[in-house]
Amino acid sequence: MIAHDSHVPLYIQIKDYIRLNIQAGVFPENSRIPSERQLAEQFQVSRLTVSKAINELIQEGLLHSHVGKGTFVSSTKIEQELRTLTSFTEEMIRRGQRPSSRVLYAAVEPASSEVTKALLLPSGTKIIVLRRVRLADNQPVALETSAIVAAICPGIVDKHDFSQESLYQVLREECGIRIAYARQTFESRQATPEEQEALHLDPHTPILGITRVTYNAQEQPIEYVRSAYRGDRYKFNAILRYGE
Ligand code: 16G
Numbered sequence: 001m002i003a004h005d006s007h008v009p010l011y012i013q014i015k016d017y018i019r020l021n022i023q024a025g026v027f028p029e030n031s032r033i034p035s036e037r038q039l040a041e042q043f044q045v046s047r048l049t050v051s052k053a054i055n056e057l058i059q060e061g062l063l064h065s066h067v068g069k070g071t072f073v074s075s076t077k078i079e080q081e082l083r084t085l086t087s088f089t090e091e092m093i094r095r096g097q098r099p100s101s102r103v104l105y106a107a108v109e110p111a112s113s114e115v116t117k118a119l120l121l122p123s124g125t126k127i128i129v130l131r132r133v134r135l136a137d138n139q140p141v142a143l144e145t146s147a148i149v150a151a152i153c154p155g156i157v158d159k160h161d162f163s164q165e166s167l168y169q170v171l172r173e174e175c176g177i178r179i180a181y182a183r184q185t186f187e188s189r190q191a192t193p194e195e196q197e198a199l200h201l202d203p204h205t206p207i208l209g210i211t212r213v214t215y216n217a218q219e220q221p222i223e224y225v226r227s228a229y230r231g232d233r234y235k236f237n238a239i240l241r242y243g244e
Contacts, residue, residue, distance in 0.1 A: 002043045010045050012202055014053035017043075019205075019232060022062060022073055032070045033063065060200065061139045061233065078136060082238040085182050085214075088134050088142070089166035097136040100164060104143075104198065105131040106157045108150050115147045118213055118224040126150040128157055130167065133198045141234060143198045144227040152177060152222055178217040185211045188231065195228045206231030 002013045021027045034042070039050045054071055057063040065071045080091055092099035111119070111127045121127075127147045134142040146167060153175035160170055171177040191199065191207040201207075207228045214223035 002045070004044070010043070011049045011052040011056075014039065014043060014045070014050055015057055015202060016204055018053065018057060019062065023232065027073050029073050032072050035070060061137075078141060078233055079235045079237060082184075082236055085179065087166050087168035088144070089169065092136050095136075098138070099166075100135045100138065101132040101162060102135065102140075102198075103130070103132050103163050105129060105145075106162060108157060111147065115224050118211075119147070119149065119221045121149065128153075130157070130162060132162060139233075140199045140230075142227050142229045143195050144225055147224045149222055152216075177222065179222075180215050180217045180219070182212050182214040182223075186236070191228060199228070199230055201230065208234060208236075 001017055002010060004010070006013065018027065018033060021033075027033050033039075033054075036047050036050045036054065039045075040047045043050075054063060054065075058065060058071070062074055063071050064074050078095065078097075080086075086094070089099045106129070108126055108128055111121055111123070111125045113123070115121070115127055116123050116125065119125075119127075126149075128150050129145065129147055131143070131145045133140050134144055148167075148171070153171055156170055156174065168179060171179070187209045189207055189209050191201050191203075191205060195201065195207060196203065196205075199205075208231050210225075210227045210229060212223070212225040212227070213221050214225070216222050
């Protein structure tokens with residue numbers, strides 16, 4: 001399981017081992033994982049190495065420890081129902097978690113060709129680009145880059161602090177935009193180096209890539225979003241009715 005001669009550090013291999021066992025249900029939710037001593041013996045590594053792996057998984061929210069009792073698998077991934085269109089902020093509040101963001105980039109600039117194609121815009125159209133790490137209870141769960149047609153809600157980049165405020169709330173309350181529906185695509189893929197850094201990921205953590213085009217009540221596309229959700233912290237549910 002652990003390759004002592006690999007270029008991948010031993011503590012990363014141990015993290016991967018624990019993570020894979022959680023994903024496979026070998027270490028079920030709320031169960032106690034083997035002790036540091038047992039893991040150190042099993043893999044012939046120092047307890048310090050095991051402890052580094054476990055501490056990082058605690059930081060990432062996958063494990064938690066009870067003093068004197070051991071280390072336990074934290075409960076469920078963030079589970080989002082694909083039934084209604086919600087914003088990240090609304091979704092987190094509904095779940096009883098605290099939403100916040102780390103703004104990596106916020107500017108008004110001419111749309112890239114990817115964005116003009118997605119939003120059916122003439123080339124050169126000005127858009128607001130907002131790149132944020134989205135956090136749930138201070139844990140990074142997604143990296144999102146939103147592109148909004150600047151003319152529909154001008155000046156918001158300078159006026160608002162999107163590390164705390166909700167983009168959809170600003171669009172609704174300040175610019176009267178009625179978001180009606182969105183088209184989303186999901187794909188699993190490897191994280192880019194930027195995503196790995198922003199989401200504190202190990203190289204092998206899977207990513208759920210989502211692209212969304214959001215439409216207003218007049219059926220005009222107003223937002224194009226590319227996001228990377230942590231595959232180990234997120235799960236989406238959909239209700240599918242037969243024959244509709
Ligand atoms: C969600 C949306 C994103 C939108 C954001 C607004 C998905 C995949 N994405 O994260 O398109 O820009 O909410 O969030 O659901 P905010 O209002 O909290 O800023």
